[in-house]
Amino acid sequence: MKLYDLELSGNxxxxxxxxxxxxxxxxxxxxxxxxxxxRQPWFLALNPRGQVxxxxxxxFVVWDTLAIMTxxxxxxxxxxxxxxxxxxxxxxxxxxxxxxxxxxxGLARARVIASMGFPGNxxxxxxxxxxxxxxxxxxxxxxxxxxxxxxxLADIGCFPYVALARQGGLPLDDYPAILRWIARxxxxxxxxxxxxx
Amino acid sequence: MKLYDLELSGNxxxxxxxxxxxxxxxxxxxxxxxxxxxRQPWFLALNPRGQVxxxxxxxFVVWDTLAIMTxxxxxxxxxxxxxxxxxxxxxxxxxxxxxxxxxxxGLARARVIASMGFPGNxxxxxxxxxxxxxxxxxxxxxxxxxxxxxxxLADIGCFPYVALARQGGLPLDDYPAILRWIARxxxxxxxxxxxxx
Numbered sequence: 001m002k003l004y005d006l007e008l009s010g011n012x013x014x015x016x017x018x019x020x021x022x023x024x025x026x027x028x029x030x031x032x033x034x035x036x037x038x039r040q041p042w043f044l045a046l047n048p049r050g051q052v053x054x055x056x057x058x059x060f061v062v063w064d065t066l067a068i069m070t071x072x073x074x075x076x077x078x079x080x081x082x083x084x085x086x087x088x089x090x091x092x093x094x095x096x097x098x099x100x101x102x103x104x105x106g107l108a109r110a111r112v113i114a115s116m117g118f119p120g121n122x123x124x125x126x127x128x129x130x131x132x133x134x135x136x137x138x139x140x141x142x143x144x145x146x147x148x149x150x151x152x153l154a155d156i157g158c159f160p161y162v163a164l165a166r167q168g169g170l171p172l173d174d175y176p177a178i179l180r181w182i183a184r185x186x187x188x189x190x191x192x193x194x195x196x197x
Numbered sequence: 198m199k200l201y202d203l204e205l206s207g208n209x210x211x212x213x214x215x216x217x218x219x220x221x222x223x224x225x226x227x228x229x230x231x232x233x234x235x236r237q238p239w240f241l242a243l244n245p246r247g248q249v250x251x252x253x254x255x256x257f258v259v260w261d262t263l264a265i266m267t268x269x270x271x272x273x274x275x276x277x278x279x280x281x282x283x284x285x286x287x288x289x290x291x292x293x294x295x296x297x298x299x300x301x302x303g304l305a306r307a308r309v310i311a312s313m314g315f316p317g318n319x320x321x322x323x324x325x326x327x328x329x330x331x332x333x334x335x336x337x338x339x340x341x342x343x344x345x346x347x348x349x350l351a352d353i354g355c356f357p358y359v360a361l362a363r364q365g366g367l368p369l370d371d372y373p374a375i376l377r378w379i380a381r382x383x384x385x386x387x388x389x390x391x392x393x394x
Contacts, residue, residue, distance in 0.1 A: 048332045049295075062287045064294040071287035084281060090259045090268035097261040098246075100297035121318075135245045 010160035095154030102132035110168025140177035207357035292351030299329035307365025337374035
């Protein structure tokens with residue numbers, strides 16, 4: 001398997017972490033976004049959105065973290081990471097929707113504005129970020145993992161930008177349940193880090 | 198089944214449309230967002246995000262369109278709407294990620310700013326909206342349906358805010374493939390409309 005990747009992207013990190021937890025070897029291909037490689041025709045042919053990550057599994061190309069994580073979990077994760085029964089699949093999907101929305105448009109956006117000089121409304125992003133941290137803290141006060149009694153795609157999906165929240169000006173000191181959950185994820189067999197996590 | 202609903206929400210419409218296509222009867226419960234019903238404790242107990250739609254299927258409560266659509270497709274849709282094999286499931290998920298991102302933060306946001314007086318950056322929302330319309334037009338020029346050779350959750354998911362794009366100041370006259378796709382969806386057995394579509 002080949003992963004078109006960017007080391008500092010939390011979206012790419014999610015996939016690298018899942019691959020490692022699944023014990024799947026992968027060849028990383030760094031895409032130079034600064035030089036606009038993701039806007040070149042060869043890359044847009046892989047992913048019309050021009051974003052990393054993109055996975056190429058022996059010629060089967062899939063873009064977007066939600067789709068890549070779904071593919072890997074169903075292909076190599078048995079019933080653990082994304083169960084096939086409708087109720088448990090929906091329980092995981094609820095939090096993958098939080099990943100796609102609040103962690104992306106709140107926490108991840110606050111990070112690139114506050115720490116990487118991207119343009120944007122920091123206050124608005126932080127407001128969304130604070131709201132999702134409150135929701136996650138409440139959930140993780142009552143449960144060890146977000147969706148099911150064990151770690152699933154829900155946790156791996158939400159983890160990166162929560163763990164990087166401080167880079168968006170949102171430290172986690174007041175979120176003890178989130179901090180315990182981060183520690184639980186870091187103790188999983190096969191866990192790998194990224195810069196800043 | 199009971200759906201906590203708002204008639205003018207494209208997110209709720211997606212679920213109503215899928216239920217109708219699946220031939221599943223549903224009891225609609227209107228949630229008065231204007232009066233803040235979605236911020237009341239009884240509603241937050243159903244959905245900590247305080248958003249519609251929420252589905253209650255005989256006591257199994259699931260929030261978020263992505264999760265609700267996944268649940269309904271896997272429970273009542275056989276292999277058609279969200280296939281269980283990893284590759285086809287990922288193909289559908291790619292476009293559900295577009296639904297969660299560009300149609301939501303581009304097209305849907307442009308609509309509430311331009312037509313409903315919500316605060317926000319209309320130009321930025323329209324820019325994201327135009328980008329996704331271009332991606333969809335290219336895809337639908339070469340394919341009848343977004344993910345697979347037949348209609349799936351991918352199409353039902355992206356449809357509402359594309360069909361409502363004009364309300365965000367983005368008319369579809371220059372997107373003939375999208376207009377043909379909209380007509381195909383409207384001709385499906387069980388199709389239901391919403392105001393503005």
